[in-house]
Amino acid sequence: MLEPEVLPMDTVLVTGGTGHLGRSVVARLKPSYRVRVLARSPGSDPDVEWIRGDLATGEGITAAVSGAQVVVHAATLSPAARRGYLLPVDFWRSPPEVDVDGTRRLLDAAIRADVAHFAYVSIVGVDRARIPYMRVKHTAEELVRTGRVPWSILRATQFHWLTDRMLGKAARLPMMPLPTDLRTQPVDSRDFADHLVGRLTEGPGGQCVDFGGPEVLTLGALLTTWRQIRGRQPRMLRIPVPSTVERAARDLTCPAGKRGTLTWAEWLRTHPPE
Ligand SMILES: NC(=O)c1ccc[n+]([C@@H]2O[C@H](COP(=O)([O-])OP(=O)(O)OC[C@H]3O[C@@H](n4cnc5c(N)ncnc54)[C@H](OP(=O)(O)O)[C@@H]3O)[C@@H](O)[C@H]2O)c1
Structure with missing residues (x-):
């Protein structure tokens, strides 16, 4: 039988460990590994080794990576996701300081620290999408792919929390x-x-x-469910889209990939609005 590549009690550094995905990753790693989180605002969980740092400036990166066998890089800066809606600026620029410059700094530190596995979290379809944030993520993927640290790139479709936040703002x-x-x-x-x-x-x-969700839905169907469960009735203006845009949106789905189990409706029923 093959030995697992990550041995129990190895140290795993998680970036973005205070974010939506990162919190869940940390919770799942804790029973088996020493977990370290690089964060701008360290948390209080005593089972985590908190390193104060900032990927955009480089603060704390060397200390965070030193002695880690594995890095899970889940930090990101998407201004649109933070505010919950798109502005015109999001269609021409996305800040690269965290996702590109921060990834480069982490990879450099990982080479020096002889990290055995650099796992980068990305998004389904980033190689085909033209939105600046997606291009930033794709550039980061390229750094990982062409770098000298053994790597994995794990892509997911859009998370429920973000869809819910954006509908809440739009409503x-x-x-x-x-x-x-x-x-x-x-x-x-x-x-x-x-x-x-x-x-x-x-x-x-x-x-x-x-990796995607259990269902491929139209935005119309998704909104119908959201209205029913959130009990809000925003007036909707249906926007027709050209077939090129429809194809581009399909690139962000992965019906043939691996699938999670929690449906959109189940998630809404079990999560109050943020
Ligand atoms: N959201 C989605 O729909 C989605 C879908 C597929 C893949 N992904 C990918 O999944 C990963 C996690 O996404 P998420 O939705 O969990 O994001 P999130 O909730 O917005 O969390 C982002 C994390 O990055 C950290 N971060 C931001 N700027 C930083 C900096 N300068 N230095 C250090 N840490 C910084 C944040 O820390 P602070 O608490 O300090 O802000 C936070 O912990 C990202 O790679 C994202 O691209 C997201």
């Missing part, structure tokens, strides 16, 4: 414009955390199979 408008025919495959970030942590035991896997 405040007098009219909610929505390209109802676009397809999406939202996934629970905890399902993806299960997959990711399970994958770590197999060692560096290169480009891993895409």
Whole structure:
């Protein structure tokens, strides 16, 4: 029988360990590994070794990576995700300081620290999407792929929390414009955390199979469910989209990939609005 590549009580550094995905990854790693988190605002969990740092400036990176056998890089900076809606600026620029510069710094530190496995969290379809944030993520993937640290890239479709946040913000408008025919495959970030942590035991896997939610839904269907469960009735303006845009949205789904189990409706029923 093959030995798992990550041995129990190895040290795993998680970046983004205070975020939606990162919190679930940390919780799943804790029973078996020493878990270290690089964070701008360290948490209080005594079972985690907190390193104060900032990927955008480089603060704390060397200390965080030193002595770690595995790095799970789940930190990101998406201004649109943070605010919960898109602005025109999101269509021409996305800040690279965390995702590109921070990834480069982490990889450099990982070479020096002889890290055995660098697992990078990414998004289904980043290689085909044209939105600046996705291009930033793809550039980071390229750094990982062409770097000298053994790697895995794990891509997921859009998380339920982000879909919920964006609908919540859009519902405040007098009219909610929505390209109802676009397809999406939202996934629970905890399902993806299960997959990711399970994958770590197999060692560096290169480009891993895409991970998506259990259902491919149109945005129209997704909104109908959201209205029913959240009890909000925003007026919707249906926006027709050209076939090129529809194809581009399909690239962000992965019906043939691995799938989580928690549906959009189940997630909404078990999560109050943020
Ligand atoms: N959201 C989605 O729909 C989705 C879908 C597929 C893949 N992904 C990928 O999954 C990963 C995690 O996403 P998420 O949804 O969990 O994001 P999130 O909740 O926004 O968390 C982002 C994390 O990055 C940290 N971070 C931001 N700037 C930092 C900096 N300068 N230095 C250090 N840490 C910094 C944040 O820490 P602070 O607490 O300090 O801000 C936070 O812990 C990302 O790689 C993302 O691209 C996301």
